[in-house]
Amino acid sequence: SIDELEGYSAPLTVDFLKANDKLVLDTQFFEESFKARLVASIENFDEQCDGLLMHSENFQALNLMQERYREQVKCIYIDPPYNTGSDGFAYKDSYQHSSWMSFLFDRVILSRGILSTKGMFFSSIDFVEETRLRQICDDIFSTDGFLAKIIWEKRFTRSNNAKLFSTLTENILAYRASTHVTLLREPRNEKADSTYSNPDNDPRGVWTSVSYVNPASKEARPNLTYPLTNPITGEEVNHPTNAWKYEKATYEKHVAENRLYWGQEGGHTYPRLKRFLSEMEGMVPVDLWKHEDTGTTDSASKLLEDEFGRKVFEFPKPPSLIKRVIGLANFGNTDGTFIDFFAGTAPTGHAVINLNREDDGKRRYILVEMGNYFDTVLKPRIAKVIYSKDWKNGKPIARDTGI
Ligand SMILES: C[S@@+](CC[C@H](N)C(=O)[O-])C[C@H]1O[C@@H](n2cnc3c(N)ncnc32)[C@H](O)[C@@H]1O
Structure with a gap:
């Protein structure tokens, strides 16, 4: 009887059931013929079963x-x-x-x-x-x-x-x-996303940045060694000891796509590469x-x-x-x-x-x-x-x- 079922105090009305259509029905309380009709009434039962x-x-x-x-x-x-x-x-x-x-x-x-x-x-x-x-x-x-x-x-x-x-x-x-x-x-989770911001109002939305300086030396990576230009101050920029992370052609692409951040008013010594949240894949x-x-x-x-x-x-x-x-x-x-x-x-x-x-x-x-x-x-x-x-x-x- 209903009294023995934990949590239920009164029979549920039809209106209540209509308003709560995610209530789960346990067919063990029904007769075999009802169960068979119920299953038959659901199209593609196997597919619908989650x-x-x-x-x-x-x-x-x-x-x-x-x-x-x-x-x-x-x-x-x-x-x-x-x-x-x-x-x-x-x-x-x-x-x-x-x-x-x-x-x-x-x-x-x-x-x-x-x-x-x-x-x-x-x-x-x-x-x-x-x-x-x-x-x-x-x-x-x-x-x-x-x-x-x-x-x-x-x-x-x-x-x-x-x-x-x-x-x-x-x-x-x-x-x-x-x-x-x-x-x-x-x-991605909220905590990871919260490290993104948009100090230069980039239309691509919030971003974070990574260093452009290669841990390897100029001698070790001569193909990654070339002068950069700070677009805000117009200065030519060379690292005293280290190479950059990318080849010159990639650098030029980064410049064309406005992916380098030199700080507010160009104040950073070296640029940082922007990584947009909208482009992140997990x-x-x-x-x-x-x-x-x-x-x-x-x-x-x-x-x-x-x-x-x-x-x-x-x-x-x-x-x-x-x-x-x-x-x-x-x-x-x-x-x-x-x-x-x-x-x-x-x-x-x-x-x-x-x-x-x-x-x-x-x-x-x-x-x-x-x-x-x-x-x-x-x-x-x-x-x-x-x-x-x-x-x-x-x-x-x-x-x-x-x-
Ligand atoms: C460590 S508990 C799992 C706990 C579960 N991850 C949780 O958070 O509630 C291991 C479960 O496996 C069940 N179990 C052990 N041997 C089993 C078997 N041969 N077949 C089915 N279930 C088994 C036990 O009854 C027990 O509930």
């Missing part, structure tokens, strides 16, 4: 996905059990390490089959199993596939309970599915992800508590961390399929929904989780975030914000 949640052991789920998703997945992110003793792998001796390794190997190698050749694979891991996970993944994606060990700053306060080190970081290993992945960029990714850009374990717990009104899971990942993973794996695109087969509290689904909401994207998520909290946390969480972007004490604070 999320798939599988309550399953992931080995079976990955087997099931082989045919349907062969080489179609843009990015896999996983956060496997870390084998730290609290997750069912009871003993940390060498035999247990090897059984953890074969557990992971069997699943990661299956997942490679559904990854696009332009796809990427990411796995969170702490220091206990990092080297072994690296071996497994190097085997599966080859050492060519390894791109980075990203250090994530998961907390920034010292734990005074620690007897030895207080661990503030964990890792995300990043691999490419093949050498077809040749260039990586990350979406940022080169780095392997140190600081808490202010990604969130922390604490901020992830707080978010989950806001959504449920109580504590429901230990050590979740923040959706903002996975959002960064997705932005990197899928730079410049707003579609693609993203899979997490150790889904836990569904931060990967959450991140995809948030991103689609921000840019009206068509990204899809597939989440696999075998734990019982699939029904009590994962599924209700996805339903909640589809309905409303923000929650407090388990209640939506923005209704119908769409996806």
